[in-house]
Amino acid sequence: MRPIHLFSYSLAKEVFSVVTIKTQRISSTHLEKNFEETDPGFTNQEALEESNRCLYCYDAPCIKACPTGIDIPAFIKKISSGNLLGSAKTIMSSNPVGASCARVCPTEELCEGSCVLNHSTSPIPIGKLQRFATDWAINNEQILFKPGSPNGKTAAVIGSGPAGLSAARELARFGFQVTIYEAAEKAGGLNTYGIVSFRLPQPISFWEVEQVQKLNVQILTNTKVGKDVSAEDLLNSYDYIVLAAGMAHVPDLHIEGEELEGVFDAIEFVKSTKSGDLTRDFTGKRVAVIGAGNTAIDGATCSVRLGAENVKILYRRSVDEMTAYDFEYEFAKQDGVEFRWLTAPKRIIGDEKGRVTGIECLKMALGEPGRDGRRSPAAVTGSEFILPVDAVVKAIGQTRHLSLIQALGLQHENGVVKADKETYQTSHPNIFACGDIVFGKGKGDAMVVTAAQQGKLAAYAIHKQASAAGTA
Amino acid sequence: MADLSINLAGIKSPNPFWLASAPPTNSGYQVQRAFDAGWGGAVWKTLGDPILNVSSRFAAVSFNGQRVAGFNNIELITDRPLEVNLKEIYETKKRFPNHAIIASLMVEPKQEKWHEIVKRVEDVGVDGLELNFGCPHGMAERGMGSASGQVPSLVEKQTYWVKEAARTPVIVKLTPNITDITVTAEAAVNGGADAISMINTINSLMGVDLDTWNTIPHVAGKGAHGGYCGPAVKPIALNMVAECARNPRISVPISGIGGISNWQDAVEFILMGATGVQICTAAMHHGFRIIEDMIEGLDHYLEQKGVSSLTEIIGKSVPRYSDWGNLDLNYNIAAQINTDVCINCNKCHIACEDTSHQCIDMLTGEDGRSYLKVREEDCVGCNLCAIVCPVDGAITMVETAASQPPMTWNDRQAALNTAK
Ligand SMILES: Cc1cc2nc3c(=O)[nH]c(=O)nc-3n(C[C@H](O)[C@H](O)[C@H](O)COP(=O)(O)OP(=O)(O)OC[C@H]3O[C@@H](n4cnc5c(N)ncnc54)[C@H](O)[C@@H]3O)c2cc1C
Ligand SMILES: Cc1cc2nc3c(=O)[nH]c(=O)nc-3n(C[C@H](O)[C@H](O)[C@H](O)COP(=O)(O)O)c2cc1C
Ligand code: SF4
Numbered sequence: 011m012r013p014i015h016l017f018s019y020s021l022a023k024e025v026f027s028v029v030t031i032k033t034q035r036i037s038s039t040h041l042e043k044n045f046e047e048t049d050p051g052f053t054n055q056e057a058l059e060e061s062n063r064c065l066y067c068y069d070a071p072c073i074k075a076c077p078t079g080i081d082i083p084a085f086i087k088k089i090s091s092g093n094l095l096g097s098a099k100t101i102m103s104s105n106p107v108g109a110s111c112a113r114v115c116p117t118e119e120l121c122e123g124s125c126v127l128n129h130s131t132s133p134i135p136i137g138k139l140q141r142f143a144t145d146w147a148i149n150n151e152q153i154l155f156k157p158g159s160p161n162g163k164t165a166a167v168i169g170s171g172p173a174g175l176s177a178a179r180e181l182a183r184f185g186f187q188v189t190i191y192e193a194a195e196k197a198g199g200l201n202t203y204g205i206v207s208f209r210l211p212q213p214i215s216f217w218e219v220e221q222v223q224k225l226n227v228q229i230l231t232n233t234k235v236g237k238d239v240s241a242e243d244l245l246n247s248y249d250y251i252v253l254a255a256g257m258a259h260v261p262d263l264h265i266e267g268e269e270l271e272g273v274f275d276a277i278e279f280v281k282s283t284k285s286g287d288l289t290r291d292f293t294g295k296r297v298a299v300i301g302a303g304n305t306a307i308d309g310a311t312c313s314v315r316l317g318a319e320n321v322k323i324l325y326r327r328s329v330d331e332m333t334a335y336d337f338e339y340e341f342a343k344q345d346g347v348e349f350r351w352l353t354a355p356k357r358i359i360g361d362e363k364g365r366v367t368g369i370e371c372l373k374m375a376l377g378e379p380g381r382d383g384r385r386s387p388a389a390v391t392g393s394e395f396i397l398p399v400d401a402v403v404k405a406i407g408q409t410r411h412l413s414l415i416q417a418l419g420l421q422h423e424n425g426v427v428k429a430d431k432e433t434y435q436t437s438h439p440n441i442f443a444c445g446d447i448v449f450g451k452g453k454g455d456a457m458v459v460t461a462a463q464q465g466k467l468a469a470y471a472i473h474k475q476a477s478a479a480g481t482a
Numbered sequence: 483m484a485d486l487s488i489n490l491a492g493i494k495s496p497n498p499f500w501l502a503s504a505p506p507t508n509s510g511y512q513v514q515r516a517f518d519a520g521w522g523g524a525v526w527k528t529l530g531d532p533i534l535n536v537s538s539r540f541a542a543v544s545f546n547g548q549r550v551a552g553f554n555n556i557e558l559i560t561d562r563p564l565e566v567n568l569k570e571i572y573e574t575k576k577r578f579p580n581h582a583i584i585a586s587l588m589v590e591p592k593q594e595k596w597h598e599i600v601k602r603v604e605d606v607g608v609d610g611l612e613l614n615f616g617c618p619h620g621m622a623e624r625g626m627g628s629a630s631g632q633v634p635s636l637v638e639k640q641t642y643w644v645k646e647a648a649r650t651p652v653i654v655k656l657t658p659n660i661t662d663i664t665v666t667a668e669a670a671v672n673g674g675a676d677a678i679s680m681i682n683t684i685n686s687l688m689g690v691d692l693d694t695w696n697t698i699p700h701v702a703g704k705g706a707h708g709g710y711c712g713p714a715v716k717p718i719a720l721n722m723v724a725e726c727a728r729n730p731r732i733s734v735p736i737s738g739i740g741g742i743s744n745w746q747d748a749v750e751f752i753l754m755g756a757t758g759v760q761i762c763t764a765a766m767h768h769g770f771r772i773i774e775d776m777i778e779g780l781d782h783y784l785e786q787k788g789v790s791s792l793t794e795i796i797g798k799s800v801p802r803y804s805d806w807g808n809l810d811l812n813y814n815i816a817a818q819i820n821t822d823v824c825i826n827c828n829k830c831h832i833a834c835e836d837t838s839h840q841c842i843d844m845l846t847g848e849d850g851r852s853y854l855k856v857r858e859e860d861c862v863g864c865n866l867c868a869i870v871c872p873v874d875g876a877i878t879m880v881e882t883a884a885s886q887p888p889m890t891w892n893d894r895q896a897a898l899n900t901a902k
């Protein structure tokens with residue numbers, strides 16, 4: 011029993027405390043406010059109360075439910091004892107992007123969903139406690155890990171998203187000399203550019219990047235493999251390559267009007283809101299978002315937060331087939347996003363200046379469940395109708411980095427790199443691939459946390475292979 | 483990493499965390515699991531002549547939904563044959579030469595009994611001995627445990643007998659079931675103890691079942707007092723450690739025990755004069771794995787304080803512990819309420835109004851909103867409002883300017899006496 015806070019020493023007190031002021035959810039004048047992190051995070055008191063509620067189970071199911079296997083009871087226990095540095099280390103040692111995951115993981119489906127308290131009271135808010143501990147480390151500018159003693163081996167990592175960072179971090183801890191090649195201006199992958207600021211602000215992603223850099227990992231940004239440096243060069247210069255380039259842009263809808271001004275790629279669109287320079291072009295506009303996955307939700311909520319007057323998500327199937335998570339659906343509804351189910355775009359209509367003015371849609375009907383268990387939609391003849399809109403955001407998935415994969419000479423299936431399920435070794439013995447680039451259809455949702463875990467596993471396999479080669 | 487190793491009266495261990503003599507240290511299997519997990523030492527479950535145990539042995543209090551705020555037992559000393567324990571101690575010591583294994587002992591208050599058992603346990607290589615003069619139930623009815631631990635002359639005499647035979651350091655474990663623990667502590671020192679440990683458990687009855695009218699726990703419808711330990715006893719144990727630490731006649735190292743649940747509790751005991759700590763209930767509640775946070779948390783704390791070795795902080799708070807008569811009568815604090823943070827539960831008001839000094843006013847602002855305000859001039863600085871306040875930072879106790887220079891009761895009496 012800890013005596014009242016007044017007399018007790020607690021590291022937890024050094025955490026900034028947030029005073030939540032209830033504001034209107036969306037501001038029409040201060041757009042920047044709309045892109046600030048919506049969730050204020052736990053206060054010290056909330057963290058203390060919730061951490062003390064954790065049962066500290068033995069062989070806890072939450073550990074198994076976390077793809078990166080974070081020792082969750084241990085990190086929570088450390089919050090309650092005021093050992094926040096230890097707590098952050100426990101999290102980040104298992105998950106190199108544990109601060110981002112605290113914010114973006116679908117925790118209801120993972121750790122929190124498996125909490126034994128679901129069967130008695132209510133589950134421990136693991137994600138928010140994870141955020142509390144990692145926020146402490148961020149705010150106290152902690153460097154959590156040290157590089158291993160050099161083993162004389164080199165590795166190139168293509169892509170600095172969750173998978174690449176994770177692989178690089180573990181390789182550096184094993185003593186590899188690691189260089190990351192990153193096409194974008196800043197490192198972090200979709201954590202930096204793809205996941206909306208109001209859920210994952212860029213500084214969080216940058217802190218994770220910095221943690222990896224502090225292990226003497228060199229990150230070459232603005233350096234695209236296949237353009238600024240050839241795949242062949244990498245193959246010749248490094249002992250190992252980790253391919254973690256993720257997925258590419260949103261594919262075309264292949265309908266009329268796609269080239270009009272006012273048609274956006276959802277990922278590019280979200281990216282444009284991440285740097286803080288917000289466009290005023292959406293104020294008062296009507297927006298249609300095509301698709302109903304995570305990206306569509308992000309495209310829709312970003313539109314609302316840019317001041318759009320009306321935002322509709324058009325999806326050709328029904329609410330049951332939607333791939334966005336429940337919490338995302340709820341979030342979008344609270345933001346005032348409308349959902350139009352069983353609605354497919356037929357053509358985008360523009361004015362004489364080439365600007366979007368509307369979208370013609372078709373009503374759909376669902377048939378029998380297909381091979382993936384989802385019921386496939388079919389157009390209802392003669393059901394065409396027109397929605398007047400000023401912008402169309404395409405969010406129907408992502409294309410693949412085919413040319414890069416081919417340049418490396420790797421086997422793949424429709425752009426999904428073939429890799430061993432345990433070692434992530436590709437058809438080339440010294441190239442390992444992880445993250446979205448090996449993510450195939452019908453395998454659930456692509457998640458930051460699985461990308462991170464695969465990066466770790468690829469690093470372990472490389473380390474094992476290198477050690478075996480060293481002793482041979 | 484800071485140096486966490488300790489040397490308690492010649493007993494060395496890699497860190498200050500020992501398992502107290504109790505069920506966690508019943509067997510070689512358990513102690514070896516504990517050492518594998520990271521514990522620095524273990525005081526083996528008390529050895530002595532074979533006993534019989536009863537079934538239904540433990541009970542605990544939950545406090546507002548938190549389990550095991552306090553823990554109680556009516557278990558006796560080891561119920562395993564001495565030879566078995568000795569064999570396992572030998573094996574464990576061989577596997578863990580750098581960890582501390584201390585044999586806890588309890589025999590009848592007879593010289594030859596003590597000589598015999600001391601010889602037998604030292605022959606298997608223990609690092610030290612702990613004399614159990616503390617268990618308050620069962621064995622006490624047979625003149626052992628706290629029954630001898632409550633009589634200073636018996637403490638002194640038995641310690642002396644042990645010292646006659648012992649080659650390893652002798653720790654005397656004291657019972658808290660006594661008015662002034664420094665008296666028995668001094669008796670142990672006079673008997674030649676190399677160190678003292680405290681506290682053993684406190685006499686307790688955990689509860690009465692409202693339906694059956696049975697005691698909790700009960701054995702076939704009958705109960706007997708047990709020994710209380712766990713988080714609830716920590717303040718009692720901490721005071722006893724502090725009283726011994728600041729007593730110049732008790733010049734031996736102290737092993738602190740009682741309610742230690744995490745590294746923060748351990749630091750408090752160490753600051754108050756303990757060289758190391760022993761833990762039982764927290765391990766029984768959560769398993770040996772709690773040691774990871776204990777070691778790491780302690781290490782981070784020392785690093786953050788810029789201290790390279792744990793031994794540097796032993797007793798650092800002892801000079802700050804004194805008698806009431808040495809407290810400054812002219813030091814003043816008063817409560818201040820931060821209305822921005824206050825959630826208006828009014829608990830401070832009613833606590834002060836009904837049970838303290840009636841100085842928190844419930845007021846209504848010009849905007850019609852209610853708020854609470856302390857009349858500082860009437861506040862005696864008792865802390866009650868801050869204690870009952872459920873919100874961090876809503877009530878702060880702030881030092882107010884002293885109108886007089888510092889003066890203690892003892893200063894005052896001395897001044898009055900010289901004035902006469
Ligand atoms: C809009 C959106 C929202 C999402 N929301 C969530 C969410 O809430 N929760 C969740 O768990 N997951 C979410 N995801 C999925 C998650 O972001 C991905 O699964 C994860 O980022 C995959 O990590 P990665 O490292 O494989 O790839 P990425 O994060 O895509 O990183 C790949 C990196 O490689 C770089 N790259 C590509 N080609 C080259 C090249 N030729 N040379 C050098 N560098 C190159 C890219 O610039 C990029 O930085 C979301 C995805 C999107 C698109
Ligand atoms: C079930 C149980 C059995 C115990 N048996 C012994 C014992 O055999 N010898 C002894 O010296 N102390 C014994 N104790 C007391 C502990 O060693 C320790 O002094 C006490 O529990 C306080 O520490 P804690 O609050 O960490 O539990 C026992 C305690 C418990 C709970
Ligand atoms: S803990 Fe439970 S199962 Fe184990 S001995 Fe005690 S009562 Fe039996």
